[in-house]
Amino acid sequence: MNDRNASRRAVLGMGVGVGVGAAAIRMTASRAQAQEKIAQAMVQYQNNPKDGQLCSGCANWQPPNACAIVVGNIDPNGWCIAYAPKAPQ
Numbered sequence: 156m157n158d159r160n161a162s163r164r165a166v167l168g169m170g171v172g173v174g175v176g177a178a179a180i181r182m183t184a185s186r187a188q189a190q191e192k193i194a195q196a197m198v199q200y201q202n203n204p205k206d207g208q209l210c211s212g213c214a215n216w217q218p219p220n221a222c223a224i225v226v227g228n229i230d231p232n233g234w235c236i237a238y239a240p241k242a243p244q
């Protein structure tokens with residue numbers, strides 16, 4: 156074994172380590188994104204409006220049927236305790 160081969164192995168080893176580390180970070184990021192949303196039951200989500208408030212009028216609403224902070228299928232006419240009215244335009 157000479158110094159050149161040893162250096163090559165060291166560089167290749169670092170490359171594998173960096174690759175594995177990057178993959179681990181990507182997996183952690185995707186898990187974190189999946190876990191960032193709140194369960195519907197935790198925010199008392201319901202499929203109908205409450206006191207004139209509805210998901211389609213909420214700042215967290217993501218058409219056609221999602222919410223930025225609550226998991227799952229969200230009805231535009233739904234509502235939950237995290238309701239935050241959209242800013243007037």
Ligand code: SF4
Pocket residue numbers: 198200209210211213214215216217221222223224225229233234235236237238239
């Ligand atoms: S009221 Fe707002 S925060 Fe709650 S589920 Fe509907 S869009 Fe999401």
